[in-house]
Amino acid sequence: MIINLLFSLAVALLFSPLLCGIINRIKALFAGRKGAPLLQMYFDLYRLFRKQTLVSRTTTLVFLISPVIIFVTSLSAVIFVPILPGGGYISFTGDFILLFYLLGLGRFFLVISALDTGSPFEGMGASREVFFSAMAEPVIFIAMLTILRLNGAESFTEAISTETGKNWIILALTAIPLFIVMLAENARLPFDDPNTHLELTMIHEVMILDNSGPGLALLEWAAAIKLWLFSLIIVKILLPVTALSPGIYFAVTILSVLLISMIVGVVESVLARSSLPKVPQLLFSSGIIAFLGFFLSFSNFFVW
Numbered sequence: 577m578i579i580n581l582l583f584s585l586a587v588a589l590l591f592s593p594l595l596c597g598i599i600n601r602i603k604a605l606f607a608g609r610k611g612a613p614l615l616q617m618y619f620d621l622y623r624l625f626r627k628q629t630l631v632s633r634t635t636t637l638v639f640l641i642s643p644v645i646i647f648v649t650s651l652s653a654v655i656f657v658p659i660l661p662g663g664g665y666i667s668f669t670g671d672f673i674l675l676f677y678l679l680g681l682g683r684f685f686l687v688i689s690a691l692d693t694g695s696p697f698e699g700m701g702a703s704r705e706v707f708f709s710a711m712a713e714p715v716i717f718i719a720m721l722t723i724l725r726l727n728g729a730e731s732f733t734e735a736i737s738t739e740t741g742k743n744w745i746i747l748a749l750t751a752i753p754l755f756i757v758m759l760a761e762n763a764r765l766p767f768d769d770p771n772t773h774l775e776l777t778m779i780h781e782v783m784i785l786d787n788s789g790p791g792l793a794l795l796e797w798a799a800a801i802k803l804w805l806f807s808l809i810i811v812k813i814l815l816p817v818t819a820l821s822p823g824i825y826f827a828v829t830i831l832s833v834l835l836i837s838m839i840v841g842v843v844e845s846v847l848a849r850s851s852l853p854k855v856p857q858l859l860f861s862s863g864i865i866a867f868l869g870f871f872l873s874f875s876n877f878f879v880w
Contacts, residue, residue, distance in 0.1 A: 580665060581655050588654045591830065592804035593617035593797065595837040602841025617800065624793035632786055634694045642689035643791040643798075649682035650798040650805070656733050657808050659829060660822050665733050672720045672732035676713070679761075679802065683709055686795075690783035701782035704852070708767065708779070711859040712757045718866040719750045719757075723813060725873040736812040749869030751810050753862035755839075758806035760859060762799065765844040767855060807836040 597614040604611025613619075631640065656675040658665040687705055690698035720732055726743055727735040760767045763780035772778055784795050811832040850858065 580658060580660060584654055584657070584659045584665075585651060587659050587830075588651065588801050588804050588808075589797075591833070592800040593621065595803050595807065595834070595840075596800055598834060598837040599841040599844065602838055603845050606842070606845035617796070621793050621797060624788075624796070625790050627789040629789035629791055632693060635692050635786070638685075639689045639692045639786070640791070642685040642692075643787065643794040645685045646682040647794040647798040647801075649678045649685075650801045653678040654801065654805055654808075657805060657812060658733065658737055659808070659826060661737060661825050665737065667731040667733040667737075669730040672717075672724075675732065676716055676720075679805075680709070680713075682798065682802075686783060693786045695786065697778075697782050698785060701779050704779045705763075705783065708760050708855065708859070711856060711863075712760050715753050715757050715859065715863045715866050718863065718870050719754050722746065722750045722866070722870045722873050725870070736809070743873075746869050746872050747814055749865055749872065751814050753866040753869075754806070754810050754813070755836075756858060756862040758803070758810070759840070759843070760855070761806065762803045764840060766847045766850040766858070769849045772849075803837075803840075804833065807833045810836060 594614065594617075596617045597612070600616070601611045601614055653675050655666055656671055683705065687702040690702040723735050724730065724732060726746060727738055729735040729738070759765070763770060768779040768781075770781060772781070780799065784792060787795055808829070811829055815829065815832060
């Protein structure tokens with residue numbers, strides 16, 4: 577078990593920055609630009625870890641420890657989504673609650689660290705972050721309950737590690753709202769523009785404006801891990817566990833996660849940022865889709 581858990585953590589640490597590179601290259605391709613190298617985020621993390629940390633005199637200890645806590649909680653959530661089929665994972669009843677509340681704990685420290693700076697712009701971004709997460713959380717739990725219902729399991733980790741059958745209609749109705757929530761939770765378009773430089777419209781980026789050096793590197797890495805985690809959950813839901821060898825299954829899983837990042841890049845290239853009043857409509861629509869999948873999971877007509 578320890579080896580499998582460590583392997584999952586190592587894969588997340590290694591591949592998560594690559595997702596951001598793929599998204600940026602896809603967006604550059606759509607814009608007719610050459611774009612940054614695929615490994616640009618690795619270079620950025622290396623550069624940030626070598627820089628000195630500058631701290632405002634208005635901040636407290638909360639601001640200093642928050643990047644570490646956010647990084648640790650994001651990485652800890654990875655252990656509940658095994659990268660390989662079979663055993664060797666942590667599984668217990670209601671484990672998905674701990675999974676997403678680990679992410680919630682990281683969000684809490686991200687918000688209070690932004691408020692700790694005393695900046696009105698960071699406070700505005702923190703308010704929007706809480707607003708989005710409050711609407712996205714019910715959608716996540718409905719989708720998780722649907723997967724548990726389909727597999728007759730009490731553990732989400734166990735449910736995605738066993739054969740899910742070919743309930744493609746219900747699986748699609750679960751994966752689509754999760755994809756929408758992934759865009760919201762990771763502050764991607766159409767919910768937020770990660771490339772904007774206007775404090776009034778930024779959400780995630782404005783909350784980390786005062787961070788620098790290793791602290792900023794940990795926050796950027798944690799955000800990439802969170803994107804990796806949501807992408808992996810979607811892949812594990814849609815990718816039935818088969819009799820493939822662990823090596824082939826691992827390769828297929830990695831390629832599928834990279835494909836999710838390409839789709840995110842396409843979405844960000846063809847959509848504009850939505851206005852704040854439209855965000856509840858998008859998340860409410862994803863909730864309706866998730867509810868539909870949950871109710872259909874009780875019907876034998878859609879289970880074959």
